[in-house]
Structure formats: structure tokens, C-alpha cells
Amino acid sequence: MTVTADRESELLASVPTGLLINGQWLPAASGKTFDVEDPSTGKVLVSISDAGVEDGAAAMDAAAAAQASWARTAPRERGEILRRAFELVTARAEDFALLMTLEMGKPLAEARGEVAYGAEFLRWFSEEAVRVSGRYSAAPDGKNRILVQKKPVGPCLLITPWNFPLAMATRKIAPAVAAGCTMVLKPANLTPLTSLLFAQVMQEAGLPAGVLNVIQTSTAGAVTGPLIKDDRLRKISFTGSTAVGQALMREAADKVLRSSMELGGNAPFVVFEDADLDRAVEGAVAAKMRNMGEACTAANRFIVHDSIADAFADKFAAKISALNTARGTEPDSTVGPLIDGKARNGVHALVSDAVANGAVAVTGGARWTARATSTSPPCSRTCPRTRAS
Known part of the structure; x- marks a missing residue:
């Protein structure tokens, strides 16, 4: 099937171009934007808001404010939101595939495969949300009882790469939603559109305001640095280059911050x-x-x-x-x-x-x-x- 220019334009026009902060799509505080290009032609697809330090702080404020109420949300409810998100992504599979092809370049056949792969994280964790179990046992002396209860770690910073724009986002967002954690997502500046469309889908699925905040930026270090130093941040998850991962781990170590890193390869x-x-x-x-x-x-x-x-x-x-x-x-x-x-x-x-x-x-x-x-x-x-x- 041939993709027409009108089809591309229609899809691009439907993608949010702002920052998602506390449930609202907002321009950057500075008013700055940056261009997302089609790698096959070098032409600009769309201009989107370019987050700065102030926007990162606002996103963290929103995530921190929403954490307590979100953690109290019933696991079944969190699972149902993820299930609805799975169904919405599946229903819009062609939109997500085409959008990935436009901003990342991969052939549509591969993009469709990524949509199916990425959506499965939503379905899997929709079923795992109700299985966050603790442990109850007798103490070795037989006189006491030991109760282990698992709770959300709290606000998370999620940083995704450009090569798998949907799957890497769903792989990080879905378990955080299931566990009851709020998030600040920083997608790769080369391929942010897929994450923006997915964030819109999460809103449609019923995710409360402030649970997922998205801050795309052309100055990643300047924006994420203060977030990592923020005492309210409880975890960072990064997929990307080894060099950047090492730098993030050094910053996280100073805060003894929980970290998940998937780095490089040779x-x-x-x-x-x-x-x-x-x-x-x-x-x-x-x-x-x-x-x-x-x-x-x-x-x-x-x-x-x-x-x-x-x-x-x-x-x-x-x-x-x-x-x-x-x-x-x-x-x-x-x-x-x-x-x-x-x-x-x-x-x-x-x-x-x-x-x-x-x-x-x-x-x-x-x-x-x-x-x-x-x-x-x-x-x-x-x-x-x-x-x-």
C-alpha cells in the first residue's frame, strides 16, 4: 500500500507538539522549539516544544504531587488503564508504524513489528499489576511474624533512545504504571513524536494527570541534571549509549538513586x-x-x-x-x-x-x-x- 503525502500530513497534524505536564499540553516556558526531521530526506516533519530547566522542574513537581494518590490507586484500576492503552495502540497500529517510519526511517514492515512488540508490554503489565505480592512468614524464633509489603518506589525519570521509539517507551512506562509510580519521560530528541502520540493515548486510556509527564528537549543534560539531583526523584531508567549511561550512573551514585541501565553494544x-x-x-x-x-x-x-x-x-x-x-x-x-x-x-x-x-x-x-x-x-x-x- 502506497502512503500518500496527504496521509503523512494528516497523521503529523494529529500528534501533540507541546510538553505534557500535569495532564496539559503546554509550550516550553522559554517558547523555544526544535525541528524533527525525516532522515530519508532531511526535510522538517514538524516543530515541537523544546523543554528547558524550568519545564523539567514543573514536570517533577507534577509527578511528585500525583505520587501519593496514584500509589493508592487499586492495582486492578492501574491494570485496566494499561489494558485500554494496549487496545488503543493496537487499534492505531498503522498510525504508530507510519509515525515511526517518518521520524526514524525504518521500513513500515519493521515499524509494524515494533508496534506489536511494544504493545505487548502494555498487555503483559496490565496483567501483572494485580500480582505485586508481598510475603508473610513466621520469624525464626517462632515468637513473631514477618510481613513484607511492596510499595511503589516513587517518581521515576525515564530516558528512551531513538532507535525503538515505541517499544522502549512502553517497556519503561508500563511497569511504572503497574507498580504505581509517577513518571517524567524524556524521549530522544531525534524521534520524540512517537512518545508524544503514545502519551496522548495514555490520556485517552484514563491515566490521571501528573502520572506521566513528557519533556522532549534538545538540551538533555541541562534538563535531566537538575532532575537527578532532586530529592523527590526515586529512580532513573535509561537506555542509550555507554558513555551517557556512565555519566548518569555517576550522578545517580551521588544520590544513591535506584538505576536501571541498558547500554551500548558491540x-x-x-x-x-x-x-x-x-x-x-x-x-x-x-x-x-x-x-x-x-x-x-x-x-x-x-x-x-x-x-x-x-x-x-x-x-x-x-x-x-x-x-x-x-x-x-x-x-x-x-x-x-x-x-x-x-x-x-x-x-x-x-x-x-x-x-x-x-x-x-x-x-x-x-x-x-x-x-x-x-x-x-x-x-x-x-x-x-x-x-x-
């Missing part, structure tokens, strides 16, 4: 001498090219036995060459653009370094257009300095 793909070469190549393409290779689990290094290295490279290059690099909205697109110029330049730098050190470029590496952030997927034979048997 996964090797190892092919032994006795491997089924065709199956290995199929697995390698899937491991490398899922989500345009922009995933922490993507294969970044291929370690292949010397005796089959050339055959593997030829077969792998043939598969890579057969992929259709196109805007994610195109019906036959199998590989979309990289997220931005920095990512594109990084790929070119890796290829250039490999070739300079003796690798042979087998296929790929060509750039689409002057403004696009995509290259055709490159493949090179192993550099002599890294070759091993």
Missing part, C-alpha cells in the same frame, strides 16, 4: 569452519540489518574462520546487495536511512578506515542524495591486520 558474529554457510549468511544479514543495523544487539564484528572467509564474504555481499535501500514508506523498502548525518559519516569512516588498512570493499557505501542520511549497506573483506584463522 556484538560479534562468529562463524566456525564447520558452519552451514547459507544458514550463517542468512543469520548474519538478519543480525546486522535489522533496524538498519541501528540496535544495541546488532552484529558489529564478523569473525569468520579463514578457510571459509572469502566464500562467506561473497555470499554475504550478494545478500546485502539484494536489499532495497529506499524511504521506509516505499512498499518494497527493506532498508531505510540511517538516523542522521552523524551516523552516516560514522559508517563511511569505518569503511574508509578498513579499506585504508587493507580491506577490499565488495559492495555498497554509495550515498542516496545530497540531503539524505542513507548509504547503501557496505560490505568489505577482512583487513589483513585483523584476519585470524
Whole structure:
């Protein structure tokens, strides 16, 4: 099915562009905005509010004020809100898929898969909300009883990455809702629109004002730094780069703040001498090219036995060459653009370094257009300095 320009415009017009603070969509206190671009063309999709320190403080005020009443909400009620959110996301699956494709670039087929995957976190935790159980037992001396009761930790700061805009948001928001915690969500500035649409869906599902607050910003450190220092914040959950995660952990350590970190990745793909070469190549393409290779689990290094290295490279290059690099909205697109110029330049730098050190470029590496952030997927034979048997 071809996606028309009118369909894209209609969807973008339906997405909130403000900050969600205490149940209201507001402009930034400074009045500032920033642009969200289509990575396949470099064109601006929409301009949205750009949160500053004052907006972050207002979001924390709202989360802290709502915490006590939200924690007292019956687990069944919290579960029902999540169930309604699951149904609403599922009903609007095409909207979420197209929006992710527009702002992140992934082909629609992959975006639809993420919607289904991301929605399942809502369904799962809708059922887990009523299973937050404690423990009752006799003390070892037999004279007393021990009661363990689990309670919400309190306001949480949730920071999501750009590569899976919906799934990473639902994976953090759903358990917080189920447990009875309020939240301040800081989505990635490259792909904030999906989070804004999802926040709107959570409102429609009945989530009370102040429970979920969304502060997209182009100056993440300036906004999140004061939040981490705020004594009312009880937990931080971050998915992103190792370098940023390390910095956040240092800040959190000063406050002895509960932290959940999912950081980086540099996964090797190892092919032994006795491997089924065709199956290995199929697995390698899937491991490398899922989500345009922009995933922490993507294969970044291929370690292949010397005796089959050339055959593997030829077969792998043939598969890579057969992929259709196109805007994610195109019906036959199998590989979309990289997220931005920095990512594109990084790929070119890796290829250039490999070739300079003796690798042979087998296929790929060509750039689409002057403004696009995509290259055709490159493949090179192993550099002599890294070759091993």
C-alpha cells in the first residue's frame, strides 16, 4: 500500500507538539522549539516544544504531587488503564508504524513489528499489576511474624533512545504504571513524536494527570541534571549509549538513586569452519540489518574462520546487495536511512578506515542524495591486520 503525502500530513497534524505536564499540553516556558526531521530526506516533519530547566522542574513537581494518590490507586484500576492503552495502540497500529517510519526511517514492515512488540508490554503489565505480592512468614524464633509489603518506589525519570521509539517507551512506562509510580519521560530528541502520540493515548486510556509527564528537549543534560539531583526523584531508567549511561550512573551514585541501565553494544558474529554457510549468511544479514543495523544487539564484528572467509564474504555481499535501500514508506523498502548525518559519516569512516588498512570493499557505501542520511549497506573483506584463522 502506497502512503500518500496527504496521509503523512494528516497523521503529523494529529500528534501533540507541546510538553505534557500535569495532564496539559503546554509550550516550553522559554517558547523555544526544535525541528524533527525525516532522515530519508532531511526535510522538517514538524516543530515541537523544546523543554528547558524550568519545564523539567514543573514536570517533577507534577509527578511528585500525583505520587501519593496514584500509589493508592487499586492495582486492578492501574491494570485496566494499561489494558485500554494496549487496545488503543493496537487499534492505531498503522498510525504508530507510519509515525515511526517518518521520524526514524525504518521500513513500515519493521515499524509494524515494533508496534506489536511494544504493545505487548502494555498487555503483559496490565496483567501483572494485580500480582505485586508481598510475603508473610513466621520469624525464626517462632515468637513473631514477618510481613513484607511492596510499595511503589516513587517518581521515576525515564530516558528512551531513538532507535525503538515505541517499544522502549512502553517497556519503561508500563511497569511504572503497574507498580504505581509517577513518571517524567524524556524521549530522544531525534524521534520524540512517537512518545508524544503514545502519551496522548495514555490520556485517552484514563491515566490521571501528573502520572506521566513528557519533556522532549534538545538540551538533555541541562534538563535531566537538575532532575537527578532532586530529592523527590526515586529512580532513573535509561537506555542509550555507554558513555551517557556512565555519566548518569555517576550522578545517580551521588544520590544513591535506584538505576536501571541498558547500554551500548558491540556484538560479534562468529562463524566456525564447520558452519552451514547459507544458514550463517542468512543469520548474519538478519543480525546486522535489522533496524538498519541501528540496535544495541546488532552484529558489529564478523569473525569468520579463514578457510571459509572469502566464500562467506561473497555470499554475504550478494545478500546485502539484494536489499532495497529506499524511504521506509516505499512498499518494497527493506532498508531505510540511517538516523542522521552523524551516523552516516560514522559508517563511511569505518569503511574508509578498513579499506585504508587493507580491506577490499565488495559492495555498497554509495550515498542516496545530497540531503539524505542513507548509504547503501557496505560490505568489505577482512583487513589483513585483523584476519585470524
